[in-house]
Amino acid sequence: MSGERYRNSFLREVEHNVEEGHWVKMCMQCGVCSGSCPFGPHWAHPPQELFMMIRAGKREEVLGSDAMWMCTSCYNCVVRCPRKLPITHIMHGLANYAHRLGLAPKNQPTRQFAKMFWDNLSKTGRVNELKLSLGLYFKDGFKQGIRNALAMKDIGLGMLKAKRLNPLELVKPHACKGAKDIHAILAKAKEIEDRRKGLSA
Amino acid sequence: MAETKTAAYICQGCGIGERLSTRQLAQIAQKEGKMALVREHPFLCGAEGVGLIRDDIEREAVTHVLIAACSRRAKTEAFHFPTVALARANLREGVLWSQPEADEAAGLTQEMANDYVRMGCAELKKTKLPLGNPLAATNRRILVVGGGVSGLTAALEAARAGYQVVLVEKERALGGWAAKLHKRVPFREPHADPADTGIEQLIAQVTGHPRIRVHLGATLLETRGAPGRFSVQVSVESGAAVTEEVGSIVQATGFTLYDAGKLPALGYGKTPDVVDQAGLERLARQAAAAGGAIRRPSDGAEVGSVVFVQCAGQRDEGGSHLPYCSGHCCATSIKQAMYFKDANPEVDTVVIYTDLRVPGSGEDFYRSAQRKGVTFTKGRVASVEPASGGCKVSFRDLILDEDVALEADLVVLATGQVPNSGVNIELADDDPAKAAQVPILNLAYRQGKDMPQLKHGFTDSHFICFPYETRRTGIYAAGPVRRPMDMAQAVEDATGAALKAIQAVENAAAGRAAHPRSGDLSYPIVRIEGCTQCKRCTVECPFGAIDEDESRFPVFNESRCRRCGTCMGACPVRVIGFENYSVDTVGAQIKAVDMPDEFSEKPRVLLLACENDAYPALDMAALQRRVYSAFVRVIPVRCLGSVNTIWITDALNSGYDGVMLMGCKHGEDYQCHFVKGSELANYRMGKIDDTLKQLGLETERVATYEVAITDVARVARLIDDYVAKILEIGLSPMKGFA
């Protein structure tokens, strides 16, 4: 067993690099969050355990875990945590950090979707719903995509009839008027955030 | 003493006049009760009613007063006539409020009230006005044994309240455990950082106080006497013996840390880098004196990582170590981890615990440590072993559920508090364990040299209701000698004990009882000519109040007595009694009840109810208008321990169909005000079956119940169930023979 285990190094790393990560040390291991989480039995590490793993220095296991990607942002844990930890935010902070380091599990669907969504959105400043859903259907290959699309066809046709879905968006997508400005805003925001996280000077 | 003149006052207020014929009650008081003066009044507890009684006492020379109104627990201030003997007949709670209002019930309700008036008259005639202990002693000095935080606080509090204090400390310096600490756990907001112990100031205040005399390097050779007149032989540093006369005593002899040498599995003794909490305090003080970081004992290197092992040799279910939690050690380890973190945040500090117990504001302190980066790991330590350049701590991580190990420069074991209680008087004299124990108080009492121990060697205190109260009147235990505790709790404890010690000297001086019947002027009076030297009273007195003289007659030390009456209940020849509570006052009430014949289908059940819990529960049941059977007749008793079996045989002989006894919970987690009273009663009643068989009666005719003060609904139900049971087995065949 490595002598570094249970030392504060990974905890410190989390404190410095993960959004709201400085809260992890305040967990008192009561388990209320794990008991409150609707995902409870379905994921590898509920929040309490994840926090203990951080304190135990299990860096690879934590950052490579899909646990924090499973969080639905229901905030059940946050309202109940007696120590007032912003658990949901820490979950997303951890996911984001793991993603940045390239340690997040590659085929984790939440991660894939989040990335797809972000790319879709940031391109034009608007979400192109048609492209997003098709992207999602076809993410596991063409055959599976057709199957997915067929399974959803009634809903799709219904939306078409109700004018909630415009096939033209596929060829001539809507964009924001100031897409350029939006890119500039996002770039600036990233710069600020990176600075805050200490990623750039 | 003036000639006896009795008077009965029957109140018509609170609805008594509407539902009962007070005329009939007055006639009973006059004709059957033979009261010299009988008056009815519409509102007796009002100024006019009370004035009427006062006038009669003054002008008519009334010496004995019966108030037939509400429960004896109500209106005690209005009906306070300190110059006359008093009895109360409980018509309001005992009859009106516990009986149905329906017209059909009126007959039985009146019968009940009639009986209570008869009983009140009978009791009154046997009662005398208590005059207080004639041997009252007035020494008001207070002896404090132990000069740690508890003892110093007790001494200072008593002195500040104006009392002379003698403080005896066996070491050559004051301060105890606190003087060994680098810092203490904070007492005040924001509970964030270790605080200065403040022990030097406390010592200075004590040594500089004009009313406190300190003996250092001193022990007690003998303590004899009673509250108000203790005489204590103190062996002082020079080896000489001095006599200190005091009125009461606070025992604050503290604790010793559990011997970590008994924990070889946790590495103690295998490497100097495993220390107990005292050891860490020593290292911290050395570091502070040298102005540097804490260094590990083995090689003097600065400590870069430290592991705290909680519950070391504590909460042990295996029976080899302390079975209990000492309460303070989690906060103490947190404090010690802060010694490191505050000096250098880079030091790794890990606390391994199974349950972190930081009651009260300790939670803030815990959070502060987390903020400072102390790591808390829920785990069970299996072993600590010396390893290259430090120690290896192997443990089971209870959250991640795996066996792991980690290395540290230093390991601190949180061992527990072992009370300095002196000898365990319950051990047999030839028990080698007893021989190894050194007495502290050296009491010249028949019951043994030190105070009884409650559990795990902690000195007795009434754990549930009355902390500091011990079973030795006038001697109060304070601080970790009576239960595990931290310094803040010890300060509070010592203050409480000092106040108790003050009450004790004041009560003793006035010839009154100490708690729980504080202020009671009655005291046990023995007709020593009738005594058969059976020693039951001396053995059974829960408070060790009775010694024996050379010819084995009991010697009552009135100011050590709590007035529970256990001796009276125990005495087979019935020579012990109080002026206002005796075999006769209760016996006369039992016999005064009008006994319907066996064809009436009206059973009579006697209920002897402990006045501390069961009787108040009955009053509260009445207050909630909980109806119970009209066949019961209740007599309050000071304690079930005071119940003499003669009352029961008398009751059965006079035709009662059943006897209920209601007392407090006994045994390990007893609730009895007098500690052993209900237990003794239970023991005595266990033997009543033989008597019943001799009388040819069913064993169900005597039933004992444990009743708590909160059992309000239950008391009424118990009565009804019991009466139903009696109706089922049939009325007593003894009726009509009395």
Ligand code: SF4
């Ligand atoms: S917010 Fe996330 S971690 Fe918290 S309970 Fe909901 S799903 Fe679980």
Ligand code: SF4
């Ligand atoms: S509820 Fe809060 S304190 Fe409790 S285990 Fe979860 S994060 Fe920790």
Ligand code: SF4
């Ligand atoms: S048994 Fe009770 S009443 Fe009797 S001497 Fe002891 S304390 Fe006093």
